[in-house]
Amino acid sequence: MIFKGNTQDSSKVGGLAGQIKVINRPAVSGTHQTFKEQVLGGGEFGRASNITTLDRDATTPLLQALGKNSIGYATFAQIVNQKAVRVVPVNSATPDARNYPYKRQLYYAYKNPPSQAVKDFLGYATSSEGQKAMLAGN
Template identity: 55%
Template sequence: MTSKKGLPPIVYIAGSLALAGLGYAVYNKLNTAPAPIVTTGDRTSTTQVAFDVPSTVPTGTIVKIGGATSMVQFNKALKTGFEQKFPGVQALTLASSSNRGLADVAAGTIDITGVSRELTAADKDRGLVAVPIIKDKIAIVVGKNNAFTSGLTSAQVAKIFTGEIKNWSEVGGKSLPIRPILRPIDSGTHQSFQDLGLQEKNFGSGGNFKVLERDATTPLLQALGNDGIGYATYAQVANQSTVRVMAIDGATPELSGYPYRRTLAYVYKHPPNDAVKAFLGFTTSREGKELISQQSQNK
């Protein structure tokens, strides 16, 4: 009895599965939003994203940018650079908060939003895509006339902001109630600091706790007085003459051992429109990265 010619069944099946897998990979690549690739480290991120650096941008192009107040300085620098490089275009910027900006992008009322927190699964389900631009630190600050001049441990910080530690004498200072100053709940910095600094607990409430009505750093600094303690983007407070940035676990924000680190990003809704492509192409270009780096160093 002679055997039929051809591939053995097991080889035929394996080959079919391989071809099917290749076809799915190609389909998946063509139908998946391009994801940012971010380098690690403590210095400015050299982000690589799937946006081409524009050589020209049509006159009359308008890109609307909103979101986190911690992104204001980067928004302004990139707006100026973008408009100077491409005459006749406009970048309209208005800061609110990370959550408000994400809602506006999802609704299509703005094109891009700055965020100071990670995207949630719900954010991603709405088609939102983050483009990380820089590593950032959250500073813990007190008023310059606060009698407490030592540093804190991260455990002490957590207990202060959860309300377990209520008096400066409990951390080695004078007997004076501690007054934690909190940003609004929709603030990205508020949410990031809860994730990074509160050890999976919630912020305290009542008593000496004060919650700001809007997400802005200036009102927070003004509210500190001689007994308050708050948190803010380091770049916004490093050169402030009215406050003192505290060392945490023996490290100040410019040092590698500092514990409160996060990533700032721009977010758009997939698929990006032409204005988004142009602005993020400029932002992730060599020129855009230099502007971001300059702002991070001008603390």
């Protein structure tokens, strides 16, 4: 597997011969933790020389670090409209497909008692209109 450092040559995964540069997020990243759990099955990222771990959790530096033979991972919403990168399908599915295998649940947290603004937001978020907007990525 590329992210464990076992596969380091692009020709082993259908590309041209050359080292694959892996851009990893720092361990404090929720995206890092989710990737580790879902993709690596709870295992560790590799420590091979071709794997670079960023100092801070931000998508822009990750995108800037990517080169011709590089791969990284990000939350789909953060890269969906980027022209400089492309999404790699998993089992022929992209992250916007219902059958995409890697998804994470996020939750709303608020301080009790909720303010009126929080109540209004939660009312919208749980309404059919709000649910449609979230599923559409708006």
